[in-house]
Amino acid sequence: MGKLIRSTRGPSRLIPGLPLTLGYTLFYLSALVLIPLASMVYETTQLSWSEFWQTITDPIVLASFRLTFSASAIAALINGVFGLIIAWVLVREAFPGRRLFDAIIDFPFALPTAVAGITFSQLYMTNGWIGGLGLHIAGFINGAPGLAGTGAVLSDDALSWLNFPYSNTNTGIVIALIFVGLPFVVRTVQPVLRDWDTEHEYAALSLGANRWTILRRVVFPEIFPAWLSGLALAFARAIGEYGSVIFIAGNIPGKSQIAPLQIVAKLDDFRTSQATAIGVVLLLASFLILLAINGLEWLARRRETEPAI
Amino acid sequence: MSIEVRSVSKTFNQFKALDHVSLKVETGELVSLLGPSGCGKTTLLRVIAGMEAADDISGPILFDGRDVSTEGVGKRRIGFVFQHYALFKHMSVFENVAFGLRAKPWRQRPGEAEIRAKVGELLQLVQLQNMAQRYPSQLSGGQRQRVALARALAVEPRVLLLDEPFGALDATVRRELRRWLRKLHSKIHVTTILVTHDQEEALEVSDRVAVMNEGRIEQFASPETIYENPANPFVFKFLGSYNLFHARKTNGGDAMAASPSDSNGVTFVRPHDIEIRRENFDGYGIAAKISHIAFAGSLVNVELARIDNEAVVDAALPAHAYKDLGLKPEDKVFIRLHNTRSFDDDYSI
Numbered sequence: 001m002g003k004l005i006r007s008t009r010g011p012s013r014l015i016p017g018l019p020l021t022l023g024y025t026l027f028y029l030s031a032l033v034l035i036p037l038a039s040m041v042y043e044t045t046q047l048s049w050s051e052f053w054q055t056i057t058d059p060i061v062l063a064s065f066r067l068t069f070s071a072s073a074i075a076a077l078i079n080g081v082f083g084l085i086i087a088w089v090l091v092r093e094a095f096p097g098r099r100l101f102d103a104i105i106d107f108p109f110a111l112p113t114a115v116a117g118i119t120f121s122q123l124y125m126t127n128g129w130i131g132g133l134g135l136h137i138a139g140f141i142n143g144a145p146g147l148a149g150t151g152a153v154l155s156d157d158a159l160s161w162l163n164f165p166y167s168n169t170n171t172g173i174v175i176a177l178i179f180v181g182l183p184f185v186v187r188t189v190q191p192v193l194r195d196w197d198t199e200h201e202y203a204a205l206s207l208g209a210n211r212w213t214i215l216r217r218v219v220f221p222e223i224f225p226a227w228l229s230g231l232a233l234a235f236a237r238a239i240g241e242y243g244s245v246i247f248i249a250g251n252i253p254g255k256s257q258i259a260p261l262q263i264v265a266k267l268d269d270f271r272t273s274q275a276t277a278i279g280v281v282l283l284l285a286s287f288l289i290l291l292a293i294n295g296l297e298w299l300a301r302r303r304e305t306e307p308a309i
Numbered sequence: 310m311s312i313e314v315r316s317v318s319k320t321f322n323q324f325k326a327l328d329h330v331s332l333k334v335e336t337g338e339l340v341s342l343l344g345p346s347g348c349g350k351t352t353l354l355r356v357i358a359g360m361e362a363a364d365d366i367s368g369p370i371l372f373d374g375r376d377v378s379t380e381g382v383g384k385r386r387i388g389f390v391f392q393h394y395a396l397f398k399h400m401s402v403f404e405n406v407a408f409g410l411r412a413k414p415w416r417q418r419p420g421e422a423e424i425r426a427k428v429g430e431l432l433q434l435v436q437l438q439n440m441a442q443r444y445p446s447q448l449s450g451g452q453r454q455r456v457a458l459a460r461a462l463a464v465e466p467r468v469l470l471l472d473e474p475f476g477a478l479d480a481t482v483r484r485e486l487r488r489w490l491r492k493l494h495s496k497i498h499v500t501t502i503l504v505t506h507d508q509e510e511a512l513e514v515s516d517r518v519a520v521m522n523e524g525r526i527e528q529f530a531s532p533e534t535i536y537e538n539p540a541n542p543f544v545f546k547f548l549g550s551y552n553l554f555h556a557r558k559t560n561g562g563d564a565m566a567a568s569p570s571d572s573n574g575v576t577f578v579r580p581h582d583i584e585i586r587r588e589n590f591d592g593y594g595i596a597a598k599i600s601h602i603a604f605a606g607s608l609v610n611v612e613l614a615r616i617d618n619e620a621v622v623d624a625a626l627p628a629h630a631y632k633d634l635g636l637k638p639e640d641k642v643f644i645r646l647h648n649t650r651s652f653d654d655d656y657s658i
Binding site for chain 2: 197199200202203204205206207208209210213217218221222300
């Protein structure tokens with residue numbers, strides 16, 4: 001770094017103010033990311049090893065970790081599949097309203113997550129629009145004008161298979177996490193697909209490959225690195241998600257409490273060090289996962305970018 | 310395999326890319342589609358390949374007399390080579406070439422040993438046997454295009470379609486590769502259609518050349534005929550630099566002798582068909598003054614102005630002839646035109 005700053009005194013410098021911008025960048029990163037993280041780790045060190053271990057292996061905390069990581073992983077995978085399809089459709093298909101759909105993808109970025117959480121929990125209540133969909137449809141049919149006076153055609157639970165009462169369930173948590181994670185996969189895959197030359201597909205087609213082979217051997221390997229980053233981002237985002245989840249989750253300790261909620265619970269009890277201990281575990285886990293995925297991505301990209309010999 | 314298209318049209322929005330084009334390529338022939346950009350040559354190639362559907366009013370596309378116009382790209386058994394190679398960059402050279410073999414339905418798929426042998430043979434053919442384990446990013450442009458060609462040949466296509474295959478390469482490599490392509494073609498003899506905007510390339514490698522303009526074929530003939538006997542002014546102009554005179558050639562004499570008043574046609578002459586001398590050609594020469602001299606390697610371009618009407622004439626002469634004459638700007642000389650071509654003046658320039 002010192003070398004970098006010194007070299008800027010040479011005559012070849014094109015953009016002025018490197019020391020200033022570099023200093024600013026470092027300050028910014030430190031103030032916003034490094035110092036808070038360090039203080040969190042420092043706060044955790046107030047605990048002894050055994051206290052730390054006790055905190056994070058407490059059955060209720062362990063259950064919350066399990067829930068957070070499994071729900072996040074499921075949500076990320078579902079986003080991986082459908083985000084890919086959405087990105088494909090948005091890039092490849094011309095349909096009316098495409099721009100509007102494209103803009104809507106960013107909605108989860110912009111919407112306050114608590115608002116999304118309340119909306120979801122209402123929708124998936126037993127009598128909500130989706131939670132009680134079968135109920136509502138049965139009611140609608142029974143109330144149809146042509147049927148006036150004939151009495152109920154359908155009993156209230158005739159269409160119970162159309163009820164999706166996921167509020168206060170762990171399925172509801174996954175739904176909320178799918179919502180917040182969706183843009184990540186779409187937005188990482190989309191630019192790669194847009195830049196991708198369809199000539200490759202024609203080449204494969206002319207070589208006699210069928211659609212499935214083309215998808216598997218030609219298209220997917222090309223977008224795999226971007227897809228993986230999108231997946232990782234969606235996953236990391238889901239681990240930390242709080243606002244949209246707590247409204248739809250059951251929040252029963254040991255059953256349906258997510259790890260961030262455990263942190264809040266500990267803070268409410270003024271057990272700050274224990275709260276940060278959980279935070280450190282989440283941080284470490286996300287960090288390791290991101291590292292592993294970046295490693296995979298690097299492996300996938302390495303071959304393509306090796307310099308010519 | 311012979312390929313024939315009959316009255317094929319293709320319209321993009323309002324733009325007529327192909328306007329009732331008919332063409333027949335004989336078995337084993339190497340034919341070039343030559344023309345400026347936007348003339349429809351690539352569209353024609355893509356229609357033949359099945360990557361583009363022709364308009365409904367079009368006639369059939371016949372492969373060996375059988376209409377394939379409703380068949381998809383994969384069914385037509387064509388080998389297609391793109392200008393920008395379209396190699397699969399996450400696959401090694403070997404896997405790229407093997408792609409078509411591995412993609413066959415499992416009943417027809419050759420065994421691993423057979424694939425190895427076949428790919429090895431093809432890499433030998435394109436002189437890349439040592440590059441099998443490299444990735445496309447580690448190859449030069451010329452090498453990449455040869456991989457693309459080997460990949461296309463792996464499935465034993467009935468016809469090879471090349472879309473500006475050397476367009477992205479520099480001049481030296483391009484010249485080298487087209488000679489190599491010519492040799493390859495005489496070895497494997499597969500019916501080949503080459504799209505190019507480079508006249509030299511088309512004339513050098515092809516058995517026949519189809520010159521295209523605005524969605525139509527202007528002339529389809531051997532390179533020699535195209536060059537010596539262009540069917541119309543467009544073909545003449547597209548094949549190289551030229552001088553244009555708004556006068557018809559008169560009774561075997563010199564076009565420029567005709568006065569502007571009786572001009573009812575145009576006459577073209579190539580710069581290298583203009584002879585320059587110090588003294589007059591038995592009275593038939595035209596007096597001109599040298600206005601500019603530009604050295605261009607083996608040729609020297611001399612710009613002259615006629616003394617009588619100051620019309621500009623471009624001449625090109627071999628460097629040795631230029632030296633023998635000892636030409637300098639402002640020199641007064643006499644010129645004579647050879648191989649002039651005249652056309653009726655019924656087109657706009």
